[in-house]
Amino acid sequence: MVLFDDVLLRYGAGPDILHNVSFSLAPGSFHFLVGQSGAGKSSLLRVMYLALRPIGGRASLFGRDVAQLSRREITEMRRRIGVVFQDFRLIEHLSALDNVALPLRILGQRESELQKNVRELLAWVGLGEHLDALPATLSGGQQQRVAIARAVITRPSLLLADEPTGNVDDQIGLRLLFLFEELNKLGTTVVVATHNESLVSRFHHRQIRIENHSLRAFDPHEAARAQSAHNETAGS
Amino acid sequence: MPRRDLPLERDNAGLFLPAIIGFMVFLAALALAGSMAVDNVLAHWRGAIEAAFTVQLPPVEGESSTAAADRRSRALASLAGVPGIRSAVLLSDTDKARLLEPWLGADAAQLDLPLPDLIAVTLDSSATVDLTRLTTTLQGVSPGAAIDDQGRWRDAIVKGAEAANLALLGLLLLIGLAAALTVVFVARAGLAAHRRVIEILHLVGAHDGYVASQFQRHAFNRGLVGGIVGAGVAAGIFLAAQRWLPGLGSSTLALRPLQWLAVASLPLAGALLAMATARYTVLRSLRRIL
Numbered sequence: 001m002v003l004f005d006d007v008l009l010r011y012g013a014g015p016d017i018l019h020n021v022s023f024s025l026a027p028g029s030f031h032f033l034v035g036q037s038g039a040g041k042s043s044l045l046r047v048m049y050l051a052l053r054p055i056g057g058r059a060s061l062f063g064r065d066v067a068q069l070s071r072r073e074i075t076e077m078r079r080r081i082g083v084v085f086q087d088f089r090l091i092e093h094l095s096a097l098d099n100v101a102l103p104l105r106i107l108g109q110r111e112s113e114l115q116k117n118v119r120e121l122l123a124w125v126g127l128g129e130h131l132d133a134l135p136a137t138l139s140g141g142q143q144q145r146v147a148i149a150r151a152v153i154t155r156p157s158l159l160l161a162d163e164p165t166g167n168v169d170d171q172i173g174l175r176l177l178f179l180f181e182e183l184n185k186l187g188t189t190v191v192v193a194t195h196n197e198s199l200v201s202r203f204h205h206r207q208i209r210i211e212n213h214s215l216r217a218f219d220p221h222e223a224a225r226a227q228s229a230h231n232e233t234a235g236s
Numbered sequence: 237m238p239r240r241d242l243p244l245e246r247d248n249a250g251l252f253l254p255a256i257i258g259f260m261v262f263l264a265a266l267a268l269a270g271s272m273a274v275d276n277v278l279a280h281w282r283g284a285i286e287a288a289f290t291v292q293l294p295p296v297e298g299e300s301s302t303a304a305a306d307r308r309s310r311a312l313a314s315l316a317g318v319p320g321i322r323s324a325v326l327l328s329d330t331d332k333a334r335l336l337e338p339w340l341g342a343d344a345a346q347l348d349l350p351l352p353d354l355i356a357v358t359l360d361s362s363a364t365v366d367l368t369r370l371t372t373t374l375q376g377v378s379p380g381a382a383i384d385d386q387g388r389w390r391d392a393i394v395k396g397a398e399a400a401n402l403a404l405l406g407l408l409l410l411i412g413l414a415a416a417l418t419v420v421f422v423a424r425a426g427l428a429a430h431r432r433v434i435e436i437l438h439l440v441g442a443h444d445g446y447v448a449s450q451f452q453r454h455a456f457n458r459g460l461v462g463g464i465v466g467a468g469v470a471a472g473i474f475l476a477a478q479r480w481l482p483g484l485g486s487s488t489l490a491l492r493p494l495q496w497l498a499v500a501s502l503p504l505a506g507a508l509l510a511m512a513t514a515r516y517t518v519l520r521s522l523r524r525i526l
Contacts, residue, residue: 049439051439071444071523072443075438075441075442075443075444078438078439078440078441083440089432089435089439090436091241091433091436093243094241102437102440103440103441106437106440106442150440154441
């Protein structure tokens with residue numbers, strides 16, 4: 001599903017943001033990406049959702065080297081990835097419903113089909129009463145839930161969440177993580193970046209720990225199993 | 237319903253788009269209508285010239301007046317037998333003097349000059365006559381007979397019409413170029429203003445074409461509205477000029493239905509140009525973004 005091999009990332013002539021990062025994620029796995037603020041978690045996710053290209057090493061998604069992807073292929077691949085951004089990235093002039101419906105509309109789904117799904121999902125994340133609300137009128141936590149709903153509405157193969165519980169209380173945070181678990185049970189590979197280790201400790205998922213822009217701990221046996229699964233995916 | 241994920245209608249630069257496209261279409265409509273009107277006049281003149289020619293019968297030295305009259309009659313008879321010739325009229329001495337008056341003055345009729353006889357020939361509107369063959373026939377009747385088909389004037393008119401059309405084409409191209417550059421500016425301003433939203437659209441899986449389609453639809457709608465107003469104002473001015481300015485109201489200047497249709501199609505042409513330019517600009521610009 002995801003394979004990073006000695007990935008190096010740097011902005012311009014600045015210091016290394018990611019330094020020789022290697023790991024792989026098996027399809028259907030659930031990982032927490034943990035580390036202090038500024039450790040490089042968001043940058044790692046940005047490479048994974050194809051907003052950045054590494055300057056060294058090899059990053060591949062769904063069996064494809066991201067450096068070899070054409071512009072159209074990048075878009076096609078992004079359609080298989082759901083992203084919850086730390087800063088939400090909602091479109092300000094669109095209602096909560098329209099923001100969540102956006103990926104489905106881009107995919108060309110009929111309005112009659114998508115309305116029901118979007119309303120149901122927004123109700124599930126506790127925003128059933130705020131369908132027509134503009135992001136500016138919602139609290140930070142509510143905006144975060146809209147962003148999460150938008151990321152999962154297409155049931156992506158890979159879900160990347162950057163601090164998805166950063167603006168909500170623990171109860172809502174747990175509820176959102178349960179939503180990610182449900183998706184994971186349906187086959188979605190999930191990566192949740194967070195610095196809230198107390199929340200992480202309540203789940204029994206594997207962790208990728210990033211410190212000072214490098215991976216510090218990663219189960220090598222798991223990596224080997226994931227590598228094998230990845231090779232199978234690439235070969236199929 | 238078409239999607240409007242980008243609030244392009246709120247852009248300041250976009251607000252001017254209908255006005256600018258409207259002004260361009262206004263200029264193009266005036267230029268096109270004016271050119272077609274001039275074309276109509278030229279076609280009318282050209283038709284009049286092509287439907288007439290003059291036969292010159294030079295005087296024969298030592299010929300008696302009876303023999304000369306007989307020669308003129310035979311020339312007129314030769315012309316009368318040619319299919320397509322509607323009339324052949326021998327000009328009187330007074331008519332010839334009037335023709336020479338600009339060069340020889342009012343006393344031209346009193347001067348004893350060996351002037352040729354002139355026969356004014358008019359043709360049926362669609363008739364064509366083999367002038368070379370007719371000249372040979374006439375020379376058999378009257379030595380030295382010649383035909384003047386006003387080719388000099390006709391050529392000048394044709395060249396004038398061609399030059400006018402070329403100038404119009406150049407003007408329309410310049411207007412189109414100016415309109416396209418305006419759309420490029422507006423589209424780039426829109427891209428800069430909505431860069432964040434476009435980035436989000438990309439990240440949630442939108443192709444460049446999805447983004448471009450919103451710009452092109454906006455440019456088309458705005459361009460069409462502006463174009464209709466511009467062409468309408470131009471048509472109003474042209475009709476008013478035809479009605480109120482002397483000479484312009486003549487039937488030769490008036491546009492035919494198909495020519496009005498060409499003017500009426502300008503708003504659509506302007507809108508299509510705006511749409512294509514917006515799409516090209518956006519697609520080209522987006523390729524630079526990861």
